[in-house]
Amino acid sequence: MNDASNATNPASGMMHEVADDAERMFTQVKQFGKRVNRQDTISTLLVVGLTILAVILGALLWNSVVNRTTAYTDAAKLQITYPAGWVLSDTGAETSTAGQITVSNQKAGIAPTKFEIQRAAVDASSPVTSSLALVANGLTATRARNLSSYKVLGTDAFTGSGADKKPIQIKGLPGYKTSFVYVNTPSNALQGNIPSVMLGEDWLVLKGDKVYVFTLHSTQANHDAALPLFEKFVDSAQLP
Secondary structure (H helix, E strand, C coil): CHHHHHHHHHHHHHHHHHHHHHHHHHHHHHHHHHHHHHHHHHHHHHHHHHHHHHHHHHHHHHHHHHHCEEEEECCCCCEEEEECCCEEEECCCCCCCCCCEEEEEHHHCCCCEEEEEEEEECCCCCCHHHHHHHHHHHHHHHHHHHCEEEEEEEEECEECCHHHCEEEEECCEEEEEEEEEEEECCCCHHHCCCCEEEEEEEEEEEECCEEEEEEEEEECCCHHHHHHHHHHHHHHCECC
């Protein structure tokens, strides 16, 4: 009996040793797996962090490019700011008079986006609504003669009704808005330049004896992007 017991003890000891080795190997595998998972987690966090940083830096760069402006003051002390890189022309610059100011984005293609400012003298004693409507109607008549397929799309001139009816406010002053459409035909159509459908906005502002007319011209494709820039252009203008 003792001999048999002694015969089985070595096998039992070997089984215990194998079990112990297996347990140690399993523990090592788990620890290795944890190290790998930890490294994967760190790598993932680094990638996410770098991606977020790149997005933030890109947004800051885009914001700085979009919001960069150039300032200009004309002979009549009208001050404007417009997108940096756009081209400015002032018909009154050479004669030191109040002319028409145009800023245009030459990168917008054969029909560049343009912002314009012109002034019209009015009788300061006339009713506000009459002065604004007079200038707006004059612009409509002129454009109908000079622009192809010109059509007024709508006007925004008053708020309220009856006794409460009054002009809209632009820059805290009496205003009047007209939206229109026309077809721009390139001067050299033989080079393959096709006509473009243009959308326009007139924003009229009455101050004293002058109506300031801010105008946006842009293609249909560029209009949504141009309108917020135009609004900033109007808001930033300092009227003398």
